[in-house]
Amino acid sequence: MLISDIMRTTLIKVRPEAPIGNVLIWYGGMSHVFRNTYVVDHCDRLLGVVTIHTLLSIIVPPSVTSLAGDLSGREELLVVLRRNIATISDTPVGDLMDSDYPFAHPEDLFIMASELIVEKGITALPVIDPNGVLVGEITRRMILHFLVQNL
Template sequence: MKVSDLMRTNLIKVRPQAHIGHVLIWYNGMTNTSRNTYVVDDKGGLLGVVTIFDFLYMIVPQPVITASLEGSVQGRDGLLRTLRRNMAAIADTEVGSIMDTRFPMARADDLFVTAHALIMERRANAVPVLDAKGLLVGEISRRMILGFLVQNL
């Protein structure tokens, strides 16, 4: 079974200049789409990956967590005010500045066990899938692999 037989093709693709605030708005209400945000060039070549974990870290950075735990930020309203200020501060940050350029990638013609090994090694939720020309064509996730295994074993 090849990666191309299991992969998802409904992906979030953005240019490096896209602002974090805009990308996060796209996430609102999206279902059955990619786990990662893929940063691509004008031809569809993969430049980097931004994960949901990356976005969460940007929105709720360690200083906010520490302040909340120490009691410096009190209550729901205080926390939301702090997070809104932080969101406003990062909204215009370009995704290209936070993308991971060394993210593992699978090839569409690889056996799915190759993607599985990458996912397990990096403890990633999903990895991008490239075609023979190096263009981003899909994503394969832990859930897709597990679903295939459960249905076929």
């Protein structure tokens, strides 16, 4: 079974100059589960990846976690978190992207993607064509779903 048989093609794609605040707004309004924001050029070639993990680590850094016990309640914590979001809101996505993120190709076997996902401890892999154009993504859940349905 090839990655192209399992992958999804609906993705979050942005240009490197897009502000992080826009990405956060999109995440807040989505009903589907997306774990990665893919940064692409004008031809949809993959430049890098911003994961939810990266976004969370910026919004809720260890300094906030250590302050949590000193905050007087929910509202005070939300004020601190809103301030963190406001601080990064105008930051270009390209400043936060991982440009060395692993990827797969549509014609690869899905087990190769599974091995890479497990080895790297990530939730999803971008799938690019021979020209570097982002054509989809394959996730742990997609692979597990396929295995459970077919074994």
